[in-house]
Amino acid sequence: MKKQSLWKVFFNGILKENPVLVLLLGTCPTLAVTTQAVNGIGMGLAATVVLVGSNVAISLIKKLVPDSVRIPIYITVIAAFVTVVQMICEAYAYSVYQALGIFLPLIVVNCIILARAEMFASKNSVLASAVDGLGMGLGFTCVLLVMGSIREILGAGTWFGMPITNGAIDPMVFFMLPPGGFFVFGILVALVNHFGTKRGLKPRKSFDCDACPSKNACQNCQSCNKEA
Amino acid sequence: MKEIAVILVSAILVNNFVLSKFLGVCSFLGVSKSTSASLGMSGAVIFVMVLASAVTYPINILLDQNNLGYLRTIVFILVIAALVQFVEIVIKKYMPGLYSSLGIYLPLITTNCAVLGVALLNVEESYNFIQSIVNAFGAGVGYTIAILMFAGVRERITNATGIPKAFQGVPITLIAASIVSVSFFGFAGIVEGLFQ
Numbered sequence: 001m002k003k004q005s006l007w008k009v010f011f012n013g014i015l016k017e018n019p020v021l022v023l024l025l026g027t028c029p030t031l032a033v034t035t036q037a038v039n040g041i042g043m044g045l046a047a048t049v050v051l052v053g054s055n056v057a058i059s060l061i062k063k064l065v066p067d068s069v070r071i072p073i074y075i076t077v078i079a080a081f082v083t084v085v086q087m088i089c090e091a092y093a094y095s096v097y098q099a100l101g102i103f104l105p106l107i108v109v110n111c112i113i114l115a116r117a118e119m120f121a122s123k124n125s126v127l128a129s130a131v132d133g134l135g136m137g138l139g140f141t142c143v144l145l146v147m148g149s150i151r152e153i154l155g156a157g158t159w160f161g162m163p164i165t166n167g168a169i170d171p172m173v174f175f176m177l178p179p180g181g182f183f184v185f186g187i188l189v190a191l192v193n194h195f196g197t198k199r200g201l202k203p204r205k206s207f208d209c210d211a212c213p214s215k216n217a218c219q220n221c222q223s224c225n226k227e228a
Numbered sequence: 229m230k231e232i233a234v235i236l237v238s239a240i241l242v243n244n245f246v247l248s249k250f251l252g253v254c255s256f257l258g259v260s261k262s263t264s265a266s267l268g269m270s271g272a273v274i275f276v277m278v279l280a281s282a283v284t285y286p287i288n289i290l291l292d293q294n295n296l297g298y299l300r301t302i303v304f305i306l307v308i309a310a311l312v313q314f315v316e317i318v319i320k321k322y323m324p325g326l327y328s329s330l331g332i333y334l335p336l337i338t339t340n341c342a343v344l345g346v347a348l349l350n351v352e353e354s355y356n357f358i359q360s361i362v363n364a365f366g367a368g369v370g371y372t373i374a375i376l377m378f379a380g381v382r383e384r385i386t387n388a389t390g391i392p393k394a395f396q397g398v399p400i401t402l403i404a405a406s407i408v409s410v411s412f413f414g415f416a417g418i419v420e421g422l423f424q
Contacts, residue, residue, distance in 0.1 A: 024398065027257065028341050032250035072309055079302040087298060102348045105301040109341045111254060178248045179409040186395075186402030194394035204398065 006131045013135030016201060019112045020143040021192045024204045026112040029103050030144060031181040037160050040148030041141065042096035043103065046085050048137025050107050053081040055121040055133035062122045074117045075108065082107045112140060143188070150184050151175045232362050234419055235355070239366025241415040245342055246374040247405075248412060252342030256375055257401060259333075266379045267372075272333040274368030277346050279315065280308050281364035284347040285357050304347050312338045342371060378408050 019025045026047075033043045057077050058065075065073050086104050089097040097104065107113065116136055121129040152158055155175030157165040165171075174180045193203055243249055246256045252273070259269045284304055291297055316334045319327045337343055346367050350360040381404050385391075391400050 028250050028253045031253060075305055075309060079305050083298060083301050102345055102352060105348055106341045106345060108301055108305050109344055179406040182402050182406035182409055186399045190394045190399035
């Protein structure tokens with residue numbers, strides 16, 4: 001594997017290959033937990049910890065793992081880190097633990113984490129994998145924060161619980177409800193399409209598997225090729 | 229009986245898995261491009277959800293008895309993954325017809341958050357065995373309704389003209405999903421009204 005500068009790897013996750021807005025991974029938690037900015041931060045940081053941990057662990061064992069059973073092994077490693085994060089949250093950040101609900105254990109099946117394990121950690125050095133995990137995690141956190149802020153400000157007129165619009169905008173409950181999640185996410189992806197393509201970003205054009213970066217991670221799955 | 233009906237209706241309509249709980253959104257957006265693929269995927273989702281609920285229920289009791297509740301996430305995901313793999317092998321061998329219509333979607337489902345989600349929700353709501361199965365079935369049917377409705381909407385979008393350039397493709401799909409999701413809000417309160 002060629003040497004890459006660590007800064008480049010780091011910023012790759014935040015901007016150029018932002019997991020949510022450019023690669024369109026991890027849509028479920030993005031939509032579900034961003035009703036408030038603070039939940040977005042909590043989810044983002046929890047996922048970041050898991051990403052860094054699993055990337056490091058998988059990079060360490062990459063030579064020991066037989067190719068045919070790598071996905072179950074990756075999932076087990078990820079699940080172990082998720083359990084750790086779950087216990088830490090329950091002990092030290094109980095309100096976040098309650099707000100995230102089942103989406104905290106569901107980090108296990110967050111496609112960002114498995115995709116990075118498959119695409120990056122299994123091919124790169126431990127240090128680079130850790131940096132990649134951090135970059136991707138922070139990229140995820142940034143998007144969740146932005147979405148959470150938009151939805152909280154427009155939907156409830158508050159930001160991190162502090163009233164900020166002072167009645168200048170009537171709170172529109174729509175943004176707090178599930179349809180608002182899809183709506184805000186759609187607008188954000190459109191903005192990235194509009195401004196990003198000029199700056200050389202290559203956003204995914206559809207949700208099809210052809211464009212999916214974790215296509216090869218779907219172990220012996222032919223569903224991507226069979227439909228059309 | 230009434231309790232079962234309430235769980236079923238709320239899982240299908242009111243707390244629709246995809247459109248109000250955001251579980252299984254990835255596959256919802258990915259597969260809904262064609263109606264036949266949507267049907268195949270839905271069948272596989274209902275099947276695996278019910279099976280996973282049935283299998284994780286006794287396992288959860290076992291974990292609780294031994295004070296191993298913290299291992300729930302790891303055990304559930306591994307059991308579901310093994311189960312899906314096993315079912316795939318069995319169907320492939322004994323029911324090739326079914327395999328060709330459902331089988332290809334099975335591996336995709338292992339890492340679908342809807343399946344692990346329904347198993348974890350059953351525990352959270354402390355449903356008994358029957359209630360868990362009904363909840364899983366309802367969630368699967370809700371997924372089917374949502375994805376079929378949305379497949380119809382997407383066909384219209386594909387043929388639509390005049391979508392601004394930046395909105396073409398993914399963004400307009402998400403906005404359409406938002407509107408379909410609004411339609412499910414008409415069902416809020418239906419449970420109280422029906423079963424009083």
